[in-house]
Amino acid sequence: QVQLVQSGPEVKKPGASVKVSCKASGYDFLNYGISWVRQAPGQGLEWMAWINPYQGNRNTAQKFQGRVTMTTDTSTSTVYMELQSLASDDTAVYYCARDPYRHDSWGQGTLVTVSS
Amino acid sequence: QSALTQPPSASGSPGQSVTISCSGTRSDVGGSNSVSWYQQHPGKAPKLIIYEVTRRPSGVPDRFSGSKSGNTASLTVSGLQAEDEAAYYCSAFAGSNNPVFGGGTELTVL
Numbered sequence: 001q002v003q004l005v006q007s008g009p010e011v012k013k014p015g016a017s018v019k020v021s022c023k024a025s026g027y028d029f030l031n032y033g034i035s036w037v038r039q040a041p042g043q044g045l046e047w048m049a050w051i052n053p054y055q056g057n058r059n060t061a062q063k064f065q066g067r068v069t070m071t072t073d074t075s076t077s078t079v080y081m082e083l084q085s086l087a088s089d090d091t092a093v094y095y096c097a098r099d100p101y102r103h104d105s106w107g108q109g110t111l112v113t114v115s116s
Numbered sequence: 117q118s119a120l121t122q123p124p125s126a127s128g129s130p131g132q133s134v135t136i137s138c139s140g141t142r143s144d145v146g147g148s149n150s151v152s153w154y155q156q157h158p159g160k161a162p163k164l165i166i167y168e169v170t171r172r173p174s175g176v177p178d179r180f181s182g183s184k185s186g187n188t189a190s191l192t193v194s195g196l197q198a199e200d201e202a203a204y205y206c207s208a209f210a211g212s213n214n215p216v217f218g219g220g221t222e223l224t225v226l
Contacts, residue, residue: 044220045205100215101150106161
């Protein structure tokens with residue numbers, strides 16, 4: 001079955017960067033894009049960016065342009081999302097999800113806490 | 117890209133039906149067949165329950181149905197059950213080639 005497994009929780013200081021991984025299994029990794037979606041405590045879902053692992057093209061929400069970098073490792077079917085220049089309001093659970101048109105399968109989420 | 121507009125809360129008694137709206141523009145909901153709905157229980161990842169406006173993934177009960185009229189999409193939950201109490205989010209694939217989410221609706225089963 002389709003599965004997305006994310007890396008563990010992170011605690012970072014303001015100004016630092018965080019890199020979250022999302023390992024896919026159970027389907028052809030190159031056939032589906034991967035979105036990154038975050039959820040601040042008590043808040044709704046916020047789409048950040050998506051990447052097409054086959055072509056390598058990316059789309060990033062205007063709010064995160066210049067701060068988000070996504071890479072893929074096709075040998076391990078893993079997508080990485082790095083968020084730079086962290087601030088306290090970046091504290092959130094970060095999810096990866098398959099297929100930006102449907103988001104039909106989600107990772108378990110990675111809590112990123114930004115605190116001095 | 118602005119978030120889609122959902123009511124913050126909705127409620128109904130067991131067995132009743134509840135409809136949650138999701139309002140957007142011609143550039144997102146109105147112009148897209150890629151309208152989806154997600155259910156999220158506290159502390160859990162969202163789960164896709166409706167895609168392409170009306171379609172249900174395998175395993176989702178037919179009590180959940182989706183529709184769209186103009187720039188507004190709707191999710192109807194029929195025969196409410198206690199386990200339906202959750203947050204519900206809509207999303208649409210916008211003309212900017214990016215997805216946009218609604219603010220979410222907390223559904224309470226009375």
